[in-house]
Amino acid sequence: MHRRCFCLAAALFWPVTSLAAGFSDFMPGAKAMGMGMAYSAVADDPSAMFFNPAGTANTPYSQIGVSAGRMLSPVGTLTFGAMTYLRPYEPIDTATVGAAYYAGRQTHGGDKDVFLAHYAQEIRVPQVPLAKPLRVGGNFKIFHIDQGRGIPGAGFDGGVLARSNIGLSGAFTIMDLATNAGAPHPTVGLGTAYTWQRWLTLAGDMRVRPGLTEFYPGLEVAFHQGLLKLRAGRGFQLDGVGQVAFGLGVNFSPVILDVAMTVPTSGIHHQGGSYQASCNYRFGAPSFAGNFVGQAAAQADALRAEITQLEERRKTLQSETQAADSNRGIVGNEMQILQKRVSETQDELRLLRKKKDELEYEVSSLELEKRRLTPPPPPSPPKPKPKPVPAPVWPRSHQVRPGETLRSIAQHYYQDASLWERIYEANRSQIERGLPKEGATLSIPEPRP
Secondary structure, eight states, X not given: OHHHHHHHHHHHHSOOOSSOBOGGGOOOOHHHHHTTTOOTTTOOSTTHHHHOGGGGTTOSSEEEEEEEEEEOOSSOOEEEEEEEEEEEOTTSTTEEEEEEEEEEEETTTEEEEEEEEEEEEEEOOTTSOOSSOEEEEEEEEEEEEESSSOEEEEEEEEEEEEEOTTSEEEEEEEEEEEOOOSSOOOEEEEEEEEEETTTEEEEEEEEEEXXXXXXXXXXXXXXXXXXXXXXXXXXXXXXXXXXXXXXXEEEETTEXXXXXXXXXXXXXXXXXXXXXXXXXXXXXXXXXXXXXXXHHHHHHHHHXXXXXXXXXXXXXXXXXXXXXXHHHHHHHHHHHHHHHXXXXXXXXXXXXXXXXXXXXXXXXXXXXXXXXXXXXOXXXXXXXXXXXXXXXXXXXXXXXXXXXXXXXXXXXXXXXXXXXXXXXXXXXXXXXXXXXXXXXXXXXXXXXX
């Protein structure tokens, strides 16, 4: 059983080198490309609709974005572009709706067109103890993939994003759950990301589809409170060409600019590499300079509040110190009075002890004088000799009390219960069923010598 489980896990997660990622596996987004496609657990811009539909939930602003780029491979050059639109869904506070279009064209490869409608929302699951609400989302899409025989198709994407208060997040996605349109599907993804000190993010994505398993690691470093972001990771392996990705992001809020490029790991002269640029506009978002001013104002307000609290604390401590000083003076005076009383009490105690010793000496002297003057007692008369105990007279009479038996009567008079037969022989008429009659007078004969 364990061997079967191991074989199944190996079949799902071990990288398959017999097939390579094709143009239909690529997803647009310069930020995601710069992080090496490790984006499903980050998913914080409009291109997240292509990676994890849950990431856009609770978007505060309406957003529109465009992306464009090219990617080289031995098969042919892939040229692609995308347009995205997101907006909050007013009837539900934490919901987001949107739409996107992606077009990719690869020379000697094929064409791919995707139009999708998007919905995402934050929910709380009482049975799951999460620090932050769970994000869920999905896409309904219509696509066309042309690899010599163009077959339109329709399908769904779904994703879940769980977050914590310590910067750790996890994602699960099922993409391309669609009708057969000539391309491998569906794709199951697992992702995780960890943000340390709000400036370093480490991420990783595992994607599995029939015939292909790939792992994408990546990272992002933020500078100047997010004004500038540098990214790196493992690039998208189009047609089996290994690549390393680099990216740059600039926050000119409400405009966000991202650029990314990949370089073949076998050298820049190899047929490979890519570049992509994305631009997103957030309607109604404050400028980044305003964020600096707002953050500085918030920090100043916090400092003023802290100073006010410290001043109040200082005044409280001063009043407490004054009260303690006055109490210390009162306690000092009371201590002096008590010490004086203690010394007086000790003097009185010494006088009393001296008087006690004098009285004890007088008492002992009087006792000696009393013994000397007391005459000796007269001699006591001789004790009379005890009268001889008269011998018991037999036979003796005994009135039977309730509960007595012949054996108890013999024990009382003879000190031997086995002599009950003598009492029985002398009083047959007073015995009934082996017991003496209550109230009867028995004659107790003399015991035999």
